[in-house]
Amino acid sequence: MSQETMSRRDALKLGALGAAGAMLSASQAMAAAPTEKDVKFDEEYDVVVIGTGFSGLAAAAKAAERGYKVLILEKMGRVGGNSVINGGGMAVPMNKYQKKHGIEDSGEKFIADCLKAGLGINHVEMLQTIVKRSNDALEFALKCGAKFQDVKPAWFGGHSAPRTLVTENMSGSGIIQPMAAFVEKLPGCKILTRAKMDDFVMSNDGTAVLGVTARINYRFDKNLLNDDIENKSGEKKVYRAKKGVILASGGFAMDKVFRKMQDPRIAEDQDATNHDGATAGAMLKAFQIGAMPVHIDWIQQGPWASPDERGFGVAPLLTQQGLFVHGIAVDVRNGKRFMNEMADRKTRADAEYVILREAPKAYPVVIGTYNTFGPQIYPQVDKGLATGVMKKFDTLDALAANYKIPTDALKESVKKYNETALAGKEDEFKKQTLKDLKAAPIDMKGPFYAIRLMPKPHHTMGGLKIDTSARVISANTNKPIPGLFAAGEVTGGTHGASRLGTVAVTDCLTFGLIAGETI
Amino acid sequence: MRSKKTLFSIGVFLLLSAMSLIGSEAATPSPAKEIPISAEMKEKFPIKAHHAKLSLKCTDCHENQGDNPENFKLIGDEGCLSCHKSKVYLAERLKFMDTLHVNPHNSIHDGPKLYCDECHFEHQKSDNMCLSCHSNDVKLWMRETP
Numbered sequence: 001m002s003q004e005t006m007s008r009r010d011a012l013k014l015g016a017l018g019a020a021g022a023m024l025s026a027s028q029a030m031a032a033a034p035t036e037k038d039v040k041f042d043e044e045y046d047v048v049v050i051g052t053g054f055s056g057l058a059a060a061a062k063a064a065e066r067g068y069k070v071l072i073l074e075k076m077g078r079v080g081g082n083s084v085i086n087g088g089g090m091a092v093p094m095n096k097y098q099k100k101h102g103i104e105d106s107g108e109k110f111i112a113d114c115l116k117a118g119l120g121i122n123h124v125e126m127l128q129t130i131v132k133r134s135n136d137a138l139e140f141a142l143k144c145g146a147k148f149q150d151v152k153p154a155w156f157g158g159h160s161a162p163r164t165l166v167t168e169n170m171s172g173s174g175i176i177q178p179m180a181a182f183v184e185k186l187p188g189c190k191i192l193t194r195a196k197m198d199d200f201v202m203s204n205d206g207t208a209v210l211g212v213t214a215r216i217n218y219r220f221d222k223n224l225l226n227d228d229i230e231n232k233s234g235e236k237k238v239y240r241a242k243k244g245v246i247l248a249s250g251g252f253a254m255d256k257v258f259r260k261m262q263d264p265r266i267a268e269d270q271d272a273t274n275h276d277g278a279t280a281g282a283m284l285k286a287f288q289i290g291a292m293p294v295h296i297d298w299i300q301q302g303p304w305a306s307p308d309e310r311g312f313g314v315a316p317l318l319t320q321q322g323l324f325v326h327g328i329a330v331d332v333r334n335g336k337r338f339m340n341e342m343a344d345r346k347t348r349a350d351a352e353y354v355i356l357r358e359a360p361k362a363y364p365v366v367i368g369t370y371n372t373f374g375p376q377i378y379p380q381v382d383k384g385l386a387t388g389v390m391k392k393f394d395t396l397d398a399l400a401a402n403y404k405i406p407t408d409a410l411k412e413s414v415k416k417y418n419e420t421a422l423a424g425k426e427d428e429f430k431k432q433t434l435k436d437l438k439a440a441p442i443d444m445k446g447p448f449y450a451i452r453l454m455p456k457p458h459h460t461m462g463g464l465k466i467d468t469s470a471r472v473i474s475a476n477t478n479k480p481i482p483g484l485f486a487a488g489e490v491t492g493g494t495h496g497a498s499r500l501g502t503v504a505v506t507d508c509l510t511f512g513l514i515a516g517e518t519i
Numbered sequence: 520m521r522s523k524k525t526l527f528s529i530g531v532f533l534l535l536s537a538m539s540l541i542g543s544e545a546a547t548p549s550p551a552k553e554i555p556i557s558a559e560m561k562e563k564f565p566i567k568a569h570h571a572k573l574s575l576k577c578t579d580c581h582e583n584q585g586d587n588p589e590n591f592k593l594i595g596d597e598g599c600l601s602c603h604k605s606k607v608y609l610a611e612r613l614k615f616m617d618t619l620h621v622n623p624h625n626s627i628h629d630g631p632k633l634y635c636d637e638c639h640f641e642h643q644k645s646d647n648m649c650l651s652c653h654s655n656d657v658k659l660w661m662r663e664t665p
Contacts, residue, residue, distance in 0.1 A: 077634045084628045085652055173628045193634075276651065310654035387655030 033289050035202045036210055041240040045071040045188075047519055048212055048241035049248060050197045050282055053083035054172065054505055055488030055512035056248030057179040058137065059470075060189065061144055062516025063246075069188035071239060073214055075196035076277045080176040081250050082489070085275060085312070088167030088174050089502035090148075090509070091156065092134045097165060101152040105161040107131035114503065117158045117344065118461075118496020121295070126494040129468045130503075130510050137509040138165070145178025156501045157320075158344065164502045172505065194218050196234065197282055200245065200289050200484070209289070209483035211240040220277050225268065226257050228281030244483040246515045247472070248508075249282035251460035251489035253299065258284075259457060262297035265353050272457040273302055273312040283490050286464050291484070292475040294492035296462035300499055301455035303348030307363050308452055309389045315451050318384045319366055321377045323451060325433050326441035327368025328417050331355050335400070335409030337417065340429035341366065346498050349455035356454070363452040365403050367414075369443040384451070393448045403450070414442050459499050463492035470515035485519055487511035554578065554586050564588060564642045567665060580641070599635045606631040621660040623649060638664050 046068035049060045056072060064070045078084065093110035111127045142148070147168040155162035167174030183189050196218040201211040215234030224230045252258050256268040258280040272278070287293055304324065306315035324341040331338050339351035355362055373381055384390035393399035396414065400407040418440040420427045427434065434441055442448075463486075465473040470487050471480035488508040495503065554577045566575065578584075580598055581591040596606075603609060610625035617625060623638070625631050626649070638648045645664040649657050 077637050078629055079632070080628070169627055171627050173630075177630060308655075310650065311652035313652070313655065383656060383659075386659060389655055 033200045033202050035204050037204055039201055039238045042237045044240040045069045046243045048239050049246045051248035051250055052079045053081040053250055054508035058509045058512025059246045059248060059487055059516040060183050061179055062513050063519055064183055064186040064189045072191045073195045073197050074193045076220055077194050079180050082274050083172040084176045086172035088171045089164045090505040091164045091502040092138050093131055093163055097153050103162055105163055109160050113158055113160050114500055117498045117500045122496030123493035125468055130506055134506050134510050137513045140513050141175050141509055144182040146175040158500045200285060209245050212245055213238050222276040228279050244485055244519050247286055247486040247490055248488050249490045251278055252280035253457035253460050254278040255280040263299050266457055271310055290474040290476045292465035292473045294462055294465045298461035298497050299457050300459040301349040302458045303345055303352055303455050305454055305456035306389050306451050307454040314380055314384050315389050317377050317380050318390055322373040323366040323368040326372035327366055329364050329366040332362050332365055332403050332405045335406045336413055340431045342431055342433050352453055352455050363454055365450050365452055367448055367450045371443055390449055390451050394446055399448050399450055418442055461495050463490045466491050469518045470511050485515040487515045566641055596635050
């Protein structure tokens with residue numbers, strides 16, 4: 001992984017790609033979106049939805065329930081995008097499970113929590129809409145067949161109350177699978193997989209969206225640098241959407257080119273927690289027809305991930321509910337701590353990047369002993385060791401030797417950390433989980449557990465601007481673009497600089513439902 | 520001694536036969552026709568050992584696709600399932616893996632719904648889709664994808 005800013009070589013490479021693309025399809029690169037007179041519609045629907053994640057399916061289900069004929073286009077072979085590999089947590093302020101367990105909550109508290117994590121740049125009217133409608137979105141998901149655990153809601157980081165519901169199978173698939181089945185059973189509704197939307201079809205005056213051009217039998221190719229531009233597979237189709245198009249194409253955390261343009265710290269070959277198809281193509285098409293961009297370069301990265309496994313993996317559990325709590329993260333070059341291991345996601349990812357930009361392969365290591373693991377993740381400890389993501393050492397000397405950390409400096413860091421915590425003093429990074437300890441946070445008897453750290457792009461906060469009715473706002477007119485609606489990660493502004501954990505499902509289902517109601 | 524008339528009728532007969540042969544060839548390609556597999560073809564389109572053992576010929580899978588392997592098309596789920604029955608049947612066969620939620624044909628994420636060629640490729644190395652998120656634990660669950 002290279003952590004350098006965009007080098008001259010990269011610029012040349014991108015330039016060459018651009019030139020090749022231009023030569024291959026000069027007309028395509030120059031052309032504006034096709035208009036009604038340029039196309040012949042192959043099929044006609046009331047609504048065309050792009051994407052089969054939480055927002056796409058919620059929008060389709062609602063529109064179909066209202067009697068509309070709905071076509072859903074999904075470019076990947078599997079239904080559900082990131083939603084189907086997500087952990088199934090949904091934060092709903094003032095939900096019925098909270099009431100059942102006597103938990104006090106309020107909309108004001110929820111909005112304050114989101115604004116704090118979002119550094120105050122959130123679009124508050126969107127959060128207010130979530131407060132107003134997220135219980136409806138939950139009820140709608142339940143109606144479609146989603147099943148949630150009937151337990152006391154979970155308390156996630158950054159939330160001031162336990163308000164997170166988790167699906168019965170602890171995966172977003174617990175919502176996606178029943179919702180997809182619900183949609184497919186409604187008359188006139190169809191999900192097409194391996195079907196990629198290419199362009200919006202505009203009215204002859206270029207102001208309204210009338211449909212889309214797409215390719216069926218398209219095959220996403222993860223080996224391409226930029227699938228959206230380079231992939232030519234599939235056969236062209238043109239679909240008319242009489243009531244409009246709902247864009248629910250998700251975020252771009254796996255778009256090798258576009259994400260690096262926004263944040264040059266993210267190398268092209270850097271892994272993310274997302275599925276391979278999370279690219280910017282469809283969002284860029286919306287910008288092409290005038291959609292207003294918001295917060296595009298705020299990309300949330302998980303500081304709890306490891307370079308020693310792909311995707312989300314097991315490290316995030318073992319660090320967040322384990323090694324970070326009582327252990328320390330050190331710079332392998334000098335054996336010293338460099339961050340509050342319990343700070344927010346952005347602060348920690350930034351601290352890790354300071355090291356990785358100076359020395360791209362010097363992945364920081366987090367170290368702790370068994371007392372740091374919560375009982376709920378004991379089974380994961382074995383998994384972490386069996387898969388090699390986490391390693392176990394009998395002594396600090398052996399650990400230091402393995403990661404080439406200066407031994408004496410590491411021992412000094414551990415000693416100072418333990419002494420400060422036991423003396424009841426605040427440590428240099430103001431870590432909040434070291435109060436009232438009866439024993440040293442790092443047990444010198446060992447054994448010592450360690451995981452290498454690397455930030456992974458997780459959620460792209462930015463996207464296109466929608467109003468509280470999920471209508472896409474035009475940057476040319478500051479008014480809704482007729483015929484275009486959007487919901488979910490492709491939209492921006494709701495979460496500001498950084499999204500709180502388990503609010504993505506809420507955002508997607510709420511605005512998906514609203515899009516399906518508005519259209 | 521043959522008259523010109525006889526020769527002419529034989530000629531017409533031969534011509535018509537030839538036409539009918541070509542005609543029938545174009546209308547209904549004979550599925551029984553074997554395509555000779557050269558060493559070069561074998562290298563370009565290798566097949567999996569378990570299929571080779573059954574002496575499968577090109578046209579057993581690429582039915583009604585002519586006789587030029589270069590022009591063959593993907594056979595899709597329907598092609599695979601013409602022998603392998605159904606996705607639910609395949610999921611049932613690996614039911615013992617459900618205990619640990621690691622049945623690739625009935626995963627927590629997708630159920631028995633994935634395209635066969637999300638993971639299985641006949642003429643190139645298969646690619647286990649589970650690996651894209653579970654890179655390190657797949658080896659604890661299963662062997663290499665056939």
